Amino acid sequence: MSKPEQSEGDRSRDQLLAGEYVLGVLPEADRRKVEARIGKDRAFAAMVANWQENLAGFDTDYEEQAPPSRTYSRIEARLFPARTFQQQLLSAGGWWNSLALWRGLAIASFATLATYASFQSGWIGEAPPSQALVAELSGDNNAALGLMARYDTGSGRLQLMPVAAKADDARSLQLWLVPDGGAAPVSLGILPQTGEGAVDIPADLRPRLRDGVTFAVSLEPFGGSPTGQPTGPVIASGKAQGI
Amino acid sequence: MAPESDIAALVGRVALRDRAAFAELYSQVSPKLFSACLRILKDRGEAEDALQEVFVKIWQRSGRFAAAGNSVMAWLVTIARNHSIDVLRARRPTGESTDEDWQIADPAPGPENAAVMKWEGKRIDRCMEELDSDRAGAVRSAYVEGLTYQELAERHAVPINTMRTWLRRSLLKLRECLDR
Known part of the structure; x- marks a missing residue:
């Protein structure tokens, strides 16, 4: 028992x-x-x-007692961190940032490592003043698209070729010039929704397209950022580097 | 506060990662949960920090909430209480051991009852009336304020072992009454 x-x-x-x-x-x-x-x-x-x-x-x-009004935004910040524009630039740039932009090279010669090496070792020397700047703007792993950008210093025309464009057509892609040193991005315009796009760089901005600046593309409401600054995720960026 | 069924529906949507539902859930239940944190922690800053953690847990655990038969508010308050009590215990660690003194005569061991208890708000109050008022008060303040045996003993001016016996006898009486 x-x-x-x-x-x-x-x-x-x-x-x-x-x-x-x-x-x-x-x-x-x-x-x-x-x-x-x-x-x-x-x-x-x-x-x-x-x-x-x-x-x-x-x-x-437990009689109901309102918490401080700031608490919910703190919880949201914990759970859904909104990355700053600078953080997005860093993550969108990927490996490509380190060799982001070649001065004086045409797109055709762009791909080979040999060219890059010769370039790095200084064979090419000073670039002629009126040739192209080329940048591939690469995104995160899941980026909506990649872009190839080609800037002609002579004509002041920035040529953009979307690679595997999958952009949501209810939104616009906006191109930004991000000055070196953390200054506010400057809009270079809205990219065409499909196909190869070109953006005419305003004359007053042309002197700013040089070494150290970063190109970035953000996803914005249709027609572009309502604030004049990037509001959506940065889907691609590339840093311009001279030799 | 919205009816329990609405709160349960919101938790269900939160489990599907619906951020609008999460915001709505927060606006509905945060005053109740903040009150629980505040009663236990007795410090607004700590209670606010606790409330943040509690809602992070609610977001993370919403998928585990099974609405079948359980009160969604009891589930939510349990998360708030458990977190606040853990903060409290970490803040003021107590060395008291609970290993001894387990063998307390069960006043009237009820039959094994596997039936799922239906929550009735008034049932606990009725059973509390069967306890001596000071013991019932100790049980209630232990729960509501997250007090330790030591703190309860000081509040009621009795030795800690007496308080331990009070509470354990009271719990067994409550269990017997609640299962009746």
Whole structure:
């Protein structure tokens, strides 16, 4: 007859432990032990759940009290971090930033590493003043598209060729010039929705297209950013580097 | 506050990563949960920090909430209480052991009852009336304020072992009454 008594005693002991856990009187170490047991002992977990439902009657003592108004935005910032424009530029640039822009090379010669090497070793020397700047604007792994940009210093025309364009057509792609040193981006215009696009760079901005600037494309509401600054995700960027 | 069924529906949408539902859930239940954090932590700054953690947990655990038979508000308040009590215990670690003194006579062990308890708000109040008023008060303040045995003993001016016995006897009586 001792066995049923024993199990009865165990049951009472478990009921007590579950009740003490739900009441909250247990020290920290015991709380962790109880939680570990909840995870692997279904009968015990049911006891805890039972106490929680029963003692929830005491929750009426918690009279509603508005938290500070800033709290929700802090929670959102924790759960859904909005990356800054600078952070987006960094992540959108990818490996390509390090060799982002070649001065004096045509697109045709652009791809080979040999050209890059010769370029790095200084064979090419000073670039003629009126040739093209070429940049491939690459995105994150899941970027909506990649872009090839070619800027002709003579005509002041920036030629853009979307690579695998998948842009949402309810939105616009906006091209930005990001000056070196953290100054605010300057809009260079809206890209055409499909196909090869070209943006005429305003004359007053042309002197700023030089070493150290970054090109970036952001996804904006149709027609472009309403604020004059990038508001949407940066889907591609590339840094212009001279030799 | 919206009816429980609406709150449960919001939690269901949060489980589907619906941020608008999350914002709505926050506006509906944050005053209740903030109150729970505040009663336990007794410090507005800490309660605000706790509330942030609580809603992060709600976002993360919403998928685990099974609406079947359980009160969604009890589930939400449990997250707020558990987090606040953990913060409290980490802030003021107590060395008290609970290993001894387990063998307390069960006043009237009820039959094994596997039936799922239906939550009735008034049932606990009725059972609390069967306890001595000071013991009932100790049980309630332990729950509502997250007090330790030591703090309860000081508040009621009794030795800690007496308080432990009070609470454990009270829990067993409550269990017996609630299962009746």
